[in-house]
Amino acid sequence: MIRSLLLNPTARPFTVMAGSIVVLAVIDRGTGFFFSIGTIFSVMQLFATFSLVALGLGLSILIREFDLSVAGIVGLAGCIAVMTGATNPWLGLLLGVGAGLLSGLIQGFIMTRLNLSSVGVTLGGLLTLQGMTYVLTDNKTIGYPNIAVALELNAPIGGLISVRSAACLAVFVLAALMMTYTHIGRDVIATGSDRRAARIAGLNTDRVVIGVFAASGAFSALGGVLLSYSLSAASPVALADVLATAAAAAIVGGVSVVGGRGSPMGIAAGVLTLCILRSGLSAIGVEPHVHDLVTGSILIAIAFLDAPELFRRVTSWRLARAGRNASPGESP
Amino acid sequence: MSDVSLRSRFRLGDMRARQWVLLVRIVAGGAIAFFALSTPGFTSPLSINSLLNAISFIGCVAVGMTFITITGNIMSLALGATVSASALVFLASLSLGVYPAFLVAVLFGIVITAVQGALVGYIRANPLLVSIAGLSLLIGGAALATGGQRIYPGGEGLQVFKGHVAGIPVETLYFFATVLIGQFVLSWTRIGREMIMVGSNLRAAIAAGINTAKTVTVAYVLAGACSAVSGVLLAARYGSGDMELGLGYDYTAIAAVLVGGTAIQGGSGSVMRTLIGVTVIAIIATVLLLRGFSQQWQYLITGLIVLAVIMLHTIGERR
Numbered sequence: 001m002i003r004s005l006l007l008n009p010t011a012r013p014f015t016v017m018a019g020s021i022v023v024l025a026v027i028d029r030g031t032g033f034f035f036s037i038g039t040i041f042s043v044m045q046l047f048a049t050f051s052l053v054a055l056g057l058g059l060s061i062l063i064r065e066f067d068l069s070v071a072g073i074v075g076l077a078g079c080i081a082v083m084t085g086a087t088n089p090w091l092g093l094l095l096g097v098g099a100g101l102l103s104g105l106i107q108g109f110i111m112t113r114l115n116l117s118s119v120g121v122t123l124g125g126l127l128t129l130q131g132m133t134y135v136l137t138d139n140k141t142i143g144y145p146n147i148a149v150a151l152e153l154n155a156p157i158g159g160l161i162s163v164r165s166a167a168c169l170a171v172f173v174l175a176a177l178m179m180t181y182t183h184i185g186r187d188v189i190a191t192g193s194d195r196r197a198a199r200i201a202g203l204n205t206d207r208v209v210i211g212v213f214a215a216s217g218a219f220s221a222l223g224g225v226l227l228s229y230s231l232s233a234a235s236p237v238a239l240a241d242v243l244a245t246a247a248a249a250a251i252v253g254g255v256s257v258v259g260g261r262g263s264p265m266g267i268a269a270g271v272l273t274l275c276i277l278r279s280g281l282s283a284i285g286v287e288p289h290v291h292d293l294v295t296g297s298i299l300i301a302i303a304f305l306d307a308p309e310l311f312r313r314v315t316s317w318r319l320a321r322a323g324r325n326a327s328p329g330e331s332p
Numbered sequence: 333m334s335d336v337s338l339r340s341r342f343r344l345g346d347m348r349a350r351q352w353v354l355l356v357r358i359v360a361g362g363a364i365a366f367f368a369l370s371t372p373g374f375t376s377p378l379s380i381n382s383l384l385n386a387i388s389f390i391g392c393v394a395v396g397m398t399f400i401t402i403t404g405n406i407m408s409l410a411l412g413a414t415v416s417a418s419a420l421v422f423l424a425s426l427s428l429g430v431y432p433a434f435l436v437a438v439l440f441g442i443v444i445t446a447v448q449g450a451l452v453g454y455i456r457a458n459p460l461l462v463s464i465a466g467l468s469l470l471i472g473g474a475a476l477a478t479g480g481q482r483i484y485p486g487g488e489g490l491q492v493f494k495g496h497v498a499g500i501p502v503e504t505l506y507f508f509a510t511v512l513i514g515q516f517v518l519s520w521t522r523i524g525r526e527m528i529m530v531g532s533n534l535r536a537a538i539a540a541g542i543n544t545a546k547t548v549t550v551a552y553v554l555a556g557a558c559s560a561v562s563g564v565l566l567a568a569r570y571g572s573g574d575m576e577l578g579l580g581y582d583y584t585a586i587a588a589v590l591v592g593g594t595a596i597q598g599g600s601g602s603v604m605r606t607l608i609g610v611t612v613i614a615i616i617a618t619v620l621l622l623r624g625f626s627q628q629w630q631y632l633i634t635g636l637i638v639l640a641v642i643m644l645h646t647i648g649e650r651r
Contacts, residue, residue: 066460114643119406119460120596124639127587131632139628244409244464257458289480292472299465300451307455 052223056216058250064259065118072129077221078228100221108210141235193260396558404598410466415578418563430489441560449552493568532599
């Protein structure tokens with residue numbers, strides 16, 4: 001039972017999330033620091049910071065690619081929005097998200113046209129986007145004068161979520177609906193499971209790849225814009241650790257690195273798990289860097305469980321041990 | 333008959349692409365040399381000195397990254413953190429004496445990446461995922477061990493790793509030694525040839541009876557050792573250290589590896605190519621600096637060059 005909950009990738013994100021809540025609650029022992037409205041609000045604020053990048057990156061992992069450029073898009077889109085949206089925040093949002101969409105489209109086009117690996121192209125994309133952000137901001141933190149937008153985005157709704165985290169949740173619901181009920185979701189899963197088979201079955205997989213990278217760019221850009229608006233500032237180095245956290249969230253969320261497995265709701269659960277660990281641990285007074293250790297341990301455990309050769313190695317090791325233990329007289 | 337003509341046509345296309353790529357390489361190399369030499373002050377001792385320094389720190393990590401890329405494991409996102417962490421270990425163990433501390437730091441770097449390499453090699457865990465886990469564990473572990481404080485040297489002897497010998501910075505000598513050893517391992521030892529084979533075709537390597545798990549682990553071990561050397565040099569240079577020391581080195585290192593022409597999909601490349609990649613990036617940075625461009629433009633232009641090289645390289649290698 002536990003074995004299937006941990007090894008079945010569809011159920012795992014929710015098992016891990018429930019597990020971490022239980023563990024934190026036990027450590028907390030009813031002192032009420034963990035189960036408080038404040039904790040839930042801060043979890044959701046963290047969720048808003050990382051979730052959309054994780055969704056973009058997760059979708060690219062779902063089709064057996066890896067979009068490293070998301071980390072660059074977050075920064076660039078945030079800076080564009082802050083620099084152009086001072087009077088009209090919607091214009092900044094549009095330009096920021098547009099830049100993300102465009103960068104995803106261009107990278108997807110290069111990959112499919114030249115038949116290149118996504119890691120190489122998006123690595124070049126990441127470095128280029130970071131360079132563009134540095135040039136645009138002149139390597140300084142850019143302040144956003146329109147404080148009202150920040151206040152509005154972070155205003156709590158019912159004490160539990162802010163406008164910003166609600167917007168992220170809405171994007172996740174939309175993505176989940178698209179993945180479940182439209183042919184787009186089916187096409188993405190097919191491309192991720194076996195690209196050659198999908199192509200032979202008549203699917204234009206190149207279009208799916210370009211679409212996924214465009215979506216990944218747009219989602220990450222939206223996350224970056226929302227973050228910069230709510231912080232009232234954008235800086236080129238603000239989110240150096242965003243890639244590691246997003247990848248961790250997507251993987252904890254049950255997206256398989258061998259492709260074809262994963263869902264937006266799973267990714268949401270993965271992000272929530274990491275956010276619960278981060279703010280939960282600080283709520284019960286654990287030193288702040290412990291969450292890095294916990295995140296790393298969870299990741300290495302998942303890397304271990306998902307490794308394609310694990311069971312072969314374990315089996316051959318068991319056989320070798322059984323062979324050594326059995327004495328010649330006992331064997332039938 | 334048709335089969336033969338088809339094949340020869342493919343060969344011809346292949347040849348043309350290769351010649352074209354060679355031409356672009358020569359033109360690009362010539363252009364870089366022209367811009368460098370025509371920039372006033374480029375050949376001054378000060379500029380050459382800073383160029384050599386810039387190459388040395390990042391170069392060691394890039395040599396290490398080459399082994400990971402060549403065995404088909406793309407890149408490690410944890411090498412930058414390994415650089416910082418081994419710098420901290422080096423500084424903390426300086427009381428043992430400077431060379432024992434160097435050894436301790438290198439051993440530390442080796443252990444950190446060997447564990448990751450074993451996971452990738454023996455059970456074929458995803459290399460990017462494993463390196464991200466390693467990154468998190470290193471950052472958390474270092475913060476736990478140091479309490480977030482800067483580490484200052486616990487003993488004397490740092491000057492062994494800085495200064496000049498015969499006008500060449502000591503750091504550069506260590507880097508050149510790393511390059512020579514790296515290229516020697518890759519070209520002249522059995523494990524080095526096996527790394528290239530594992531990277532170019534894993535199944536064929538298994539079929540040929542190569543212990544692929546051991547080969548991959550050794551590649552990671554070498555990467556850890558090289559990163560630790562870079563960490564020691566950085567620690568000696570700055571006289572203290574924290575986890576920011578090697579921040580971003582992983583990305584710059586993989587950029588250098590790719591600009592040098594090592595294939596991202598593995599199986600083709602060399603340490604010498606990485607040396608060229610590091611040098612090209614450093615020359616471009618120096619030229620831009622001397623011509624009055626800010627650091628920001630260096631980042632952008634390096635990114636564009638990496639993108640262009642990756643596209644160019646695959647056009648040449650396409651079969």
